[in-house]
Amino acid sequence: MKARTRPLFLLACLGAGLARAEPVDFVRDIRPILEKRCYTCHGAEKQKGGLRLDVKAAALKGGDDHAPNIVPGDPKGSPLVRFVKGEQEDLVMPPKGERLPAAETALLSRWIEEGAKWPEGVDLAALEDKKEHWSLQPVTNPAPPTPKNTHWARRGLDSFILDRLEREGLSPSPEADRQAWLRRVSFDLTGLPPSPEEAEAFVKDQAPDAHERVVDGLLKSPRYGERWGQHWLDVVRYADTHGFEVNTERPNAWPYRDYVIRALNNDTPYDQFVRDQIAGDATGQETATGFLVTASVLLPGQIGKDDASKRLARQDAIDEIVVNASQTFLGLSVGCARCHDHKFDAISARDYYAMQSFFAGVEYQDRELQTPEALAAKKEAQTVSGKIADIDKQLSRFVPLASAGGKRSAVNAKVNTDRFTPVKAKRVRFSIQKTNNLEPCIDELEVFNTDGANVAAAFSGASVSASGQTIVADRHDLNYINDGRYGNSRSWMGNENGKGSVVVEFPTVQTIDRVVWGRDREGKFQDRLATGYQIETCESGEDWQLVADSSDRSTKTVKDAREEAFSREGLSPEERKQAGALVSQRLPLVARLAALNNAQKAFAGVFRKPDDIHLLYRGNPEQPKESVSPAVLSVLGDLKLPADIGEQERRVALARWVSDANNPLTARVMVNRVWQGHFGAGIVATPSDFGRMGLRPSHPELLDWLAREFVRSGWSIKSLHKQIVLSATYRQSSAHNGAAAAKDAESRLLWRFPPRRLEAESLRDSILAVSGALNLKMYGSGFNLFNQRGGLSGFNPVEKFTGDGLRRMIYAHKVRREPEAVFGAFDCPDAGLSTSRRSESTTPIQALNLLNSRFVLDQSEMFAARVKQEAGDDAARQIQRAYLLAFGRSPGPGEVSDALEVVSSHGAGALCRAILNSNEFVFLP
C-alpha cells in the first residue's frame, strides 16, 4: 500500500511539472487510485450502475448510463473525470465519504489525455464469460460410472450416487424395511398413506417384482396427479383470486388446475406439457394457457386513470408472464434484466424485452372456450335462459299490478318486481327518494317487454345514465347495473345519501310491462336498499309517466330482508299452487344455468393484437427506446421473429423452442424438479435458478444422464418417477449415521434417504384419509376455506368442514395471500410469488393448530368412531386398529399400555388426537 501511494506523494510534493516528464503508468499510477476509490462499488463484487473498473474490457466499455465513461484522449469528455471532479452537482463520485484529492483527479485526467493506455494482461481479475456457464452447454452423454461396490446399484442412477459416495469415503445406508419404503413411496407419489391392507399385502409379497407392482399401482392412481400437480402449482403460483388489495375471486381459474392434474395422470409427455401451457389454444388444450395468467394482477378499476399508471400496470402484467415462463421452464431469472442487463447471467435487457414480445398480446381475462363441450354448454345455456324467461313471464301474472289500488309486499334487498299495464317506452327512469341507509345501491335493473325479453341489458343495446355514482374498483360502477351480472361486486352505487336516479334508454321504443330490480341478488347485503322509489317511463321528449312507486308497498319490516322477491301474499289457494309449481321448476334451471355459464369459460388469457414492445430505459415505461421483436435468449439460440408476426404464432414458436430436445435447460430443469420432489432437495438445490447465482449440481453427470434418459423415454415423467423410487438410493433407510453426518449433515450426497415433514396438503389429506372422511371427488370449482371466495375484508376461516370441504386440499378455492387457518402455518405457499422449494419450519403456531383446531378435533372424533366401528368395543383392539391405520404398523406392548390408560378413561378420541399430532404421523419415514 505504501509503495503504491508513493507516486502520488511525489506528485503532490514536487508538482505536476516534474511528473509530466514521465508518462502515466496504468499499473503504477492509476490502478491504485481506482482500487482505493472505486472498486468497492465498481469492482469484482459490485458493479453499481453496471460499471466495472478492475477489468480493462469492462472499464473501457462503461456502465449502463454514461458509457463510455473513459474517452481516450478526451478527459473533459470522459464522464469518469467529470464525476470525480464534482463538476456535475447531481452526480458526484464517490457519492459518500472522502472526495478524490486534486492530485489524483489530475493524474486520472492526464492518463486519459495520454490515451488511457491500459496494457493487456495486467488485470488482476478477469471477466468470467457468462456464456460458458455449465447449464447453457449442451446436455452431455455421460456413461454411468463403475463404482467399486458392484452389488448395490439397482438402477442406472445408483451408480452415479454410489460412485460419488465412494469418492468421499462414504457408504450408502442399509435398505429401509418394507413397511417404511411403502409408506414413503405412497406419501411421495400420492400424498396419502397406504391402507393397512395394502401394507400387509406388500410386506407378505416376496415376489421379485413386488416393489414394481406397488409403484405401477400408485402411478396409475388418480391420487398421483393430485399430489404432483401441487408441486407444479407451487412453482407457477396458482391461485383462485386476482391478488393485490381487492383480491377479487377468479372464478374460472380452476380449469387450469384440472388441466395440470389430468396431464400428469395421463403422463402427458413433458415437451407437450410445456407446449400446451404456452400455446394450448393451438394444441387443443385450451385451458392449459391458464399458465400464462397465474400471477396477481391489477384489475382495470384498480389502475390509475392517468396513462402512466396504465402503462406501468401493463408492463407489470407482461413481466409476470416472462418471469413465470423463464423460471418455470428454463430455470433462469430473466426478470432481472427488466431494468438493466442481468448482473450475473448472459441475459441482456434486450433479451428480456424480446421475450416480452412473445407475450405482448396476452390479456389477463376469462376466455370463452371453443371446445366442443363449451360450445354445447353455450347452446344449452341459451335454451335454459329461454325457459327461465318463460317461467318468469308466467310468474309475473301472480305479481300484483303496481298502483292498482291493492297493497303490495314490502321491498326486499334481494329482488323486487314492479308490474304495470303495458306501456310504450324509449326510456325508463328509476328514481330513489329514500333508502334504509346510506347511498343507494342496485345490482341489476331489468326491464321486460311483453315478449319477456330484458330490453335494459347492455347486450340488447341499452344505455344507462345516473344522477351520480361512487366508483369502487371492481365493485361499484354504473355500467354494472345492466351488465347481466348480479351481486354487490357488480352493482351501481349512488353518491348521495338516501337518493339518486338511473335512466335506461333502449335503442328502439319497446312495449314494456315489468321492471325487476334488487340490491344484491346473491343475498349477502341488505343495506343501501331503495325503500322509497318511483318508476317512470317516457316514449319521447320529456313526457314522463309514473308507472309504479313504493307508495302501495307494505312498510312492515321484512323479517329477513333477503327473502325471495316472489311473494305469495294475497293469492288465492289455486294461484298459490300454480305459482309454487313454477317456482320449483325455476330453481334447478337457475342452478343449471350457472353451471353451464362456468363451463364455457376459463381464466386462460385472452389473445389479441400484440402491443408494440420497446426496450425500456431502466425498465421505465415512460422512457421507451427502440422497438423489439420476439426473439429467444441470445445466448441460447437465434430464433427471431418478424415484428408483424401474429399473436398465436409467437407463442407457438416459443413453445417449440422451449420444448426442443436440444434446449440445454428444459429437460435438466424438469428432472431436477422431479428429483427434488422425491428427495427434498434437487441435484441443483436452487431449482428455479440454473444461472450463475444458483448452486452448482451436486452430481452434474447424473443430472445430464437423467435429462437424456428423460428425453429418450419420450419425456415421460412417470418413467422418471419409476426409475427413482425403485432405485437403491431411494430405498435406503433414513436413519442417522454419525460418521456420515459429520461429513455431509444434510445428506446432499444421499448416504441416506433425507427425512422430511409432510407438506401442508399431504398432512390435511392424510388426516382425512385416516379418519375415513376423505372425499375423493375430483376436479371442478374449489371448496371454501373462508367465508368468502375473494375480496377486500378479513377472511374468516371455515371451522367445520363437511361434504366438499373434505376433498383433497388441492381442490380448495385458493385465496391468494390468505394462509389456510390450520395448515397454512406448515409453510404452505400463499401464491404471492413462485415457490420452487418449500421451506420446512417448525413453529409453536403449528402445534396449536394441530392440537386445538376444530378440524383436527373433529377428525380425531371421526377417526375414533371409525376405529370403534372396525375394531369393536375392545380398547386394545381399537388401539391396534388406530396404529395400523395411521402408522401402517402394530403398536408395541409399551405403546399399548400407554394408550390403554388414555382410551379407558378418555375414549379413543384422545388417542386419535395424539396420533394425528405425533412425529411419526407427520414425518416421511
Place this chain on the structure above:
Amino acid sequence: MNCSNSEHLSAPGRVLLDRRQFLSNSATALGSIALTNLLGQDGLLAQSNAPAIDPAHPYAPRAPHFPGRAKNVIVIFCAGAVSQLETWDYKPELIKWDDKPLPGGPAVTFQGPAGNLARPQYEFRQRGKTGKWVSDMIPHLAELTDDIAFIHSLTSKSNTHGPAENFLSTGFNLDGFPSLGSWATYALGSENQNLPAYVAIPDPRGVPQNGANNWGPGFLPAAFQGTTMSSLNPIRHLSAGLAQDSDAAAKSLLQRMNARHLQKNPENGKLAARIASYELAARMQLSVPEISDLSTEPAHVLKAYGADDSTNKDKAAFAKNCILARRLVEKGVRFVQLFNGAYASGGKLNWDGHNALKEQYDIHANVLDQPAAALIRDLKERGLLQDTLVVWCTEFGRMPFFQKGAKGRDHNSDGFTCWLTGAGVKGGVSHGETDSFGAKAVKDVHPLYDFNATILHLLGLNHEKLTFEHNGVQRRLTSVEGNVIHEVLA
C-alpha cells in the same frame, strides 16, 4: 451468533445452510462444518452472513450486525393514505390559493379529473419547543412533536393502495415478499420465548388492504410470519375447549409417543425441534391469555388511552389495541404492527379521503389520536421508549387540490410524511420538504426504501446485508436501493 462457519458461503449456499440449521441440532454442529468443507470444495457454497437459527428455538434472541439503538419496534400503520396536508406538513400557500387551479397541475390524477387547490381542512398551530406546525385534527399527538423526527419528503413507487401498502410493508409492490417484521424477527429472534416474536394487531374496523401480505413471511420460513391478535380477537386455536383432564391426557400420551419415536430415530434434529415446538406452544397457551387480559390495567391507564370511551367503540377498541401493543413490547416481543384503518370503503373505514375528507377524518382522527399519543407517553413514562422505536406511517399522501366535484383529495405518491420516535431517534427534527403546495417532495427526497433502511439500522441491521436467496435472487427488504437517513438519528 456463530456465523463463523458460514462466513464463506455464497448466497444460495446460505439458504442451504440456513435450511440445514433449521433441521440440525447442536449435536450436528460439527457436521455442519464438515459439510461446508465438502461442498465448498465443489464450489457449491460461498459467502454468508445469515442468522444461525436453532430449529428448536426459532425465536431465540440473535445478535444484530452492530449494536442497535432499538430492541423492539411498534409500527402504527395508517391504512388508506393519510393526507400530509391535514396533519404534519403545513402549507400556508394553500390558504392563499384556496379554490384556485394549480398552475401547470395535472388534468387527471389517479381517480379522475382534478379540481381546484384546497386549503388545509383543519387549523394549524405551533407546538412544543421547536414550534412545529401541526393541525388541530390530532391535538394529542401534536403535543409530542419535540420527541418526533418527521420525514416530509417520502415517495412511493405506486399510487395504488394495494401495491403501495405492499411497498411500505415489504419493500416491493408485488405480493409475496417478506414483511419488515418478518425480516426483523428472522434476523433478531425475540426476547420472549413464550409469546410470538411478531404480532400484527388489525384495526377493530377490519384488516388493511392486502390483508396478511402486510405481515406475511414471503419466502422466509413460516416461523417469521406475524401472528394476528387484537383486543377483540385472541390468537386462534389457543385452546381446544376440551375437558382439562382429557386434554392433558392426550398431550401427555403425545409426549410419550414422540419420546419413543425419537428413541428409535436418534439424532434427528427435526423431530427434536417439533417436540420443542409443543413445549413452546404450551407456554404460549399460558402467557397469551395473560397478556391479552386488560382487566389488570388500572382505571387511569384505560382512561388515558381512551379505552373507557363508551361513546366510541372503535376508539375504545383501538385504544385497547394500543395497550396490548405496550404490554407486548414490555414482555420483550420484538415487533408489533398496530393497524389504524381498514380496507377500501370509500374512505369510511380508513384514511382514503376522496370525497368527503373532512367529514371522514373527523371520525378517523378521533379513533387514532388519543390512544396513539397515550401509547407513546406511556412507553416514555415506563422507560420503554428508550429501547422501543415507534414508527408512524402511511402508504402515500394526498393531492393539494380536491377532486373535481368532490370534497376530498386524490392519491399522491410523490411527497408525503411519516415519522419516527423513541429509541435512537433525534426528537424535534423535520427532515425533507415538499414544494410550497405540498404536491411533490423537493428537498432531501427519500423513497420509502430509505425509511425501511433507517428502521433496520436502528435495530442494528445493515439493510444490504440482511438477505435471503429466493429463485436466484439475493433478496433484501430494500431491493437494490436504500440509504439510511442519518439526519433523523440521535
